[in-house]
Amino acid sequence: MSKPREIRLSTTPTPEALAELRLGDIVYLDGLLYTAREGVYMRALEDKANIPLELPSQSAANFHCSPAAAIRPDGSFNMGAVTATASFRFAKWLPEWMAKTGAKLIIGKGGMSSKDYKSYFVPNGAIYLSTVGYGTGALLGRGIEKVEAVHWQEELGLAQAMWVIRCNKMGPFIVASDLEGNCLFERENAKIAENLARVYEGTRPATLKRYGETDDRSDEVIG
């Protein structure tokens, strides 16, 4: 059994460094990254609030994450574990976010579809890194060198706020898309699908169907 390659990568990576990455490589990150998920996207893109960071010069790494963290009375931070949340729900905002911020690394859980990769990751020269597990919260927590700041916590709450984290060999992450828009999870899905018909032998679909999963309004829950 071969072990995956391990690679150190900057959170402001060069196009050459990104071109080196292959699906399934293990990556450890150095530099500044920021958390942004639905709260930050809505505030920045829909409410047009000014983003409180210089992007992408300070960081090109957007982590779909809410940390397990607290702010102490003296204003300092206690951040224990960090893990990602599932990214597919953010496809609505990501194209505009990437165009606006120059993000090159989208870090999260479960990846996006290859359609997403090809339509806006590839043109922006960006790739997707998946967290491992999920989730190796304590291991990733060890990669936090310093919590630099938290923005918009009053407006969004601690879980949705924009946390700015300096990391030192933070990982592991898995390369889940490359600069050509190939998708690691879809590759694995396709391999597994070959076996599924056999596993489903001896089962039967439910008598009562579900309505509303398609836009066909002539559907019925029976038959």
Next chain:
Amino acid sequence: MISIDLIQNTAEALMDKAAIEIPEDYLTGLQAAAETEDGNLSSFVLQAMLENYKAAKEDRRAMCGDTGCPRWYVKMGNEARIEGGPVALESALRRATAKATYDVPLRPNRVHPLWRTDHNNNVGIGAPEIEYGYEPGGEWIDLITVHKGGLFGTDYRMLFPSDGIEGIKRFYLDSLVAFGKRGLACQPAIIGIGLGGSKDTCMVLGKRAACLRVVGSENPDPKIAALEREFKELGNSIGMGAMGFVGKNMVINCNIEVGYCHTGGMQMSVHAFCLSSRRAVARIYPDGRVEHRTDPDWFTSYQRRETVDWPGSAQEAAE
């Protein structure tokens, strides 16, 4: 009388333990899975998880950044008396939840469903959930906290007797494959299946089967226990492992719990308790003793009783 301060202090300690220490039964199950796993990527993932549990304990930090939705199961012996009564008990559990959210720290996950208001302490309307059970005899109270993630891996379906075991298998596989792809369910997991009851109790049964039974446990009905073993094997024959990568391990244990249902129906729910299967338990006695454990021991013969009366109950004693 059980001291309310002791309840709150114990509850705070349980919140910390649940978030940080992977229960021994799940750890043993995952280690066994890691030994059989031969998919390159899925093996790497399981090894990383085993390292992660160690790191969490060494550093006393939460094992997962998503610390789930903390909830409480409270079980009382029939003779248990709590200082201040049930309202004081609920206040103590809410205070412990808020305090541990800051102290551990946990992720303040709980928000208003519409206004997204976050009190930054995992407390709000209906949060944390507190559910109750009782046992004949005993002056003790069991506090059980479960920190389960809340977005993926769980589903419900109304089946009918005509759907049969074939229909149950189908919905089981559908749930595993649907949420197993890309690892949304954070498998390999303890899979809990609720069968019967009504829609709400079916969900409750399945969730409790996943969260309140340990790896290696079996349903006392031998035919249900055989189904549990068959379903574990079926799930692990899909060809999918951790994160939805090619692999052999989706299910660490399959726990099935049943409840009597409407004669025309066969409700079914499926729940996945993830790679961070977080639970912690303590029994508190009126003399101040506190015994910590990781087995909730929820499903006793009393909880699964089928008869009108329970032998030795007050009613029978009176007769």
